[in-house]
Amino acid sequence: MPDKWKSAARVSWFYDVGNVFQTGSKVRFKGADDYTPVDYHFESWSDLKRSTGIAVQWLAPLGCFASHSAYR
Numbered sequence: 001m002p003d004k005w006k007s008a009a010r011v012s013w014f015y016d017v018g019n020v021f022q023t024g025s026k027v028r029f030k031g032a033d034d035y036t037p038v039d040y041h042f043e044s045w046s047d048l049k050r051s052t053g054i055a056v057q058w059l060a061p062l063g064c065f066a067s068h069s070a071y072r
Contacts, residue, residue: 009058016051016070 031038053070 008060009056012055012057014053014055014068014070016053017045017048019048 030036049072051070051072053068055066055068057064057066
């Protein structure tokens with residue numbers, strides 16, 4: 001990165017592991033009886049989704065601008 005931008009911009013790499021799920025129009029974290037917590041049945045780490053990506057952040061005169069891009 002040019003010296004001119006070192007104090008105002010940064011680039012970073014990230015690795016993310018997690019679960020994305022669709023619940024329809026309602027977000028529910030309890031089972032059908034509205035008491036029992038939902039069990040998403042993860043048997044192993046291989047059931048979780050993983051992605052890697054790059055992030056760019058720039059401290060502009062109007063504020064911080066950020067852009068993130070990931071590949072699954």
